[in-house]
Amino acid sequence: MSKIPTVLKNALSENSIGRVKLKLFEEITGKSDTVPSNEESITYIENLKVKDLQLLIRDVLIKRDAFLLNYLKLPQLDSCKIHFDNLKSILDEASFIFMLEELPVKFPSEIIAWVNYDSTYEDCYTVIIFNESSFPKGVxxxxxxxLLENSFKLNYLDEKGWSETIFKDKLDIDNLVVKLAFKVLIHVSNISVNRTFMSAEDMSKANEQLNNTRFAPPRDLKYDKLVADCSLHKLTCTRAVVNMDMIRPFSTSFCLEIPSEYVVEGIKDKEEFYKNGLLVYWDNESFIMSDDYIAYLISRQLEYEEIEVVIMGEYPxxxxIRVISIGTKELIPAAYLRKDEGFREDYFTSQILLTEKLDKIKRYNSVEENNKKYIILTEDSDIxxxxxxxxxxxxxxxxMEIDCYEGCTQIKSVELLKRRMSKIYPKMNFIVHRDRDYLTDKEIIKMREDFEKLGIYLFITEGTxxxxxxxxxxxxxxxxxxIEIREIEEMILESTKELEEVSIDLIRKATFGRDHKKDSLVDNAMIELYKNNVERYRIGKKVYKNLKSKIQRKIKKNPDLMKESKFLKIERLVEIRKKSN
Incomplete structure (x- = not known):
């Protein structure tokens, strides 16, 4: 357990989903100012008897995004047009949480909707409607x-228990909140899905452009004006000591862009960061820090209660706590250059992300203390x-320490990480995992060579x-x-066959782009490529989910296939471990 930072608690209290999080924290820990540990959260979730509620609670605890949804823009129920193909592709990636606004007075206040794809069944989607007063004890x-062959089946829970209705074009029930839940589902099915496939060259260029600009903080016009006025002796500066919880970064999002290893390394030289004080200005209720982002993160990580600052202009x-000295431009530390583009951020979401980042830094900081030998980097959020x-x-x-690190499969990004981390942990072995997707053998050989030149082991999956x-x-x-092996093999064949068209279509899109027009010659080539090596090209995620559904129907419970076994042993990983010992 750890105490909720004041700035985070204040941010969470500003909207309904934030207050629900705080209420859940208190429900789990018994304290209103404490964040539950992973163990406490897992225990609480496991004690819930309903799977949907387990998933809902998990998402409320860890979900980064909650979207505003205007009731007036929801579809009518004159005809039930659910785009199931679209719905599945959207919810296959992640669930959604919506905060509904402009609700009629006939509805309870501050309603929140959770939408999820239920992988236990085929074509089954769940919506739970709740609010601060009902949650987490009830919904x-x-x-x-x-989705049935020519109709829909709706199971819904009300005060009488579970009921069922089957309909084709129009949902005709009296429960307004159930109708609202169905409207939200239709809304999600209408969301546009826009996925583009980029070549390795385009990805490299995009990543290079990002790396060229990412460490310039976003422009704060008020900060720039204050620096200029102080430099011209138009304003005084005050070097003082303030409470850490009075400081807020101008861009919490930029805090998230700074690599964690920079902060880990900076902790060792923290005096260098603090010798001039954080440069801040007063804005309504906080001192805004718009310059010294790494020093700010170090202070948060080390849980300082007080810190020295240089305040530009007036303040309450x-x-x-106390004044150290008063002057003008001689007190101002060196300022960083700024990006010129406009800036806007969601402070609530960014504070959640920042808390996660600080937890990650803490893990990095403990790697050496815990005698870890391997840092495994993956772009998969679920490790x-x-x-x-x-x-x-x-x-x-x-x-080993496994970490989700976006961009770790891009050579320039991981080279930077390796160089910085190796200074801190010179004996550490780095392994990067990436999915094979639709890379050619030639591309894979080149990638391995590039990574090995940097002293980094690259593990690429056999399947997609x-x-x-x-x-x-x-x-x-x-x-x-x-379940006999022969029966499992039949299930695998069935699941693979059912997803065959999807798998072939993804090969086509990855090869020629999403807008490629169908061509019989090309299509035949794609089909032949797939059928010559089905295990290599079938879309693993979807076949895996389909297969789990078949196993669930056989054993009458949700199967857990994420268990160790000798049949999952990968020779490439065995080889890497042998080389690194």
Whole structure:
């Protein structure tokens, strides 16, 4: 458990989803000012008996985004037009949380909607409606919508218990909140999905452009004006000591762009960062820091209660602890250059992300103390699959730290990370995981060579993604011996066949782009490529989910395939571990 920073608590209190988070924190810990530990959160979730509520609570605890949804823009129920293909592609990636606004007075206040794809069943979608007063002990509505051959089936929970209705064109029930839940689902199905496939060259150029600009803080016009006025002796500057919780960064989002290893390294030289004080100005209720982002992160990480600052211009005298000196431009530390583009950020979401970043820095800081030998970097936000494969290949939890690091498969990004981290941990081994996707063998060989030149091990999956590894009859039979290997192999064949068109279409789009016009010659070539190596090209994530549904129907419970087994052992990982010892 750790205390909720005042600035974060204040930000969370500003809207309904934030207050729900705070209420859930108190429900789990019994304290109104404490964030639950991972262990406490997991225990609380596991004690819930309903799977949907378990997933909802998990998302409320960790979800980064909550979207505003205007009730007046929701579709009418004259005809039930749910775009199920679109809905599945959207919710297959992640669930959604909406805060509804402009609700009629007939509805309870401050309604929140959670929308999720239920992978336990085929074509099943869940919506739960709740608000601050009902949550987490109860919900206002809970629906599950199933796609049938020519109609829909709606299961919904009200005060009488679960009810069921089957309809084709129009939903005709009296419960207003259930109707609202169904409207929200239709809204999600109408969301546009725009995915573009970029070549490796385009990705490299985009990443290079990002790296050229990412460490220039966003422009703060008020800050620039104050610096100029102080430099011309038009304003006084005050060097003073203030409470750390009185300081707020101009851009919390920019804090998130700063690599964690910069902060870890900076902690060792923290005196260098503080010798001139943080440069700030007063704005309504906080001192705004718009310059010294790394020093600010170091202070947050070390949990300082007080810090020295240089205040430009006027400020409320009661907001400081003590004055050290008063002057003009001689007190101002060197200022960074700014980006010229306009800037806007969601402070609530950014504070949640910043708290996660500080937790990550803390983990990095403890790597050496805990005698870790490997840092494994992956772009997958869910690390359970790669962790299971690593353990099955001989790695142990005690010797490795797995971290989600966006951009780790781009050579320039990981080169920078390796160079900075190696100064701190010279004996550390770095392993980068990336999915094979639709890379050619030639591209893979080149990537491995590039990474190995930097002293970094590259692990690329055999199938399109890490989930492909778990589509293994012997592995599944080891976990569920009541299902014969032959029957599992039949399930795998069925799931693969059912997703064949999707798999071939993804090969086509990855090769020629999303807007490629159909061509019989090209299509035949794609089909032949796929059928010559089905295990290589089938879309692992979707086949894996489809297969889990079949196993669930067989064993009458939700299967857990993310378990260690000798059949998940990857020779490439065994080889890497042997080389690095």
């Amino acid at each position: 206002l509505a809970h629906i599950k919508v199933f 005298i009661e907001k400081i 359970s699959a790669i962790e299971t494969v690593l353990k099955s290949s001989g790695f142990s939890s005690s010797e 993604d890490i989930e492909s590894t778990f589509i293994n009859a012997k592995h599944i039979n080891q976990i569920y011996p009541e």
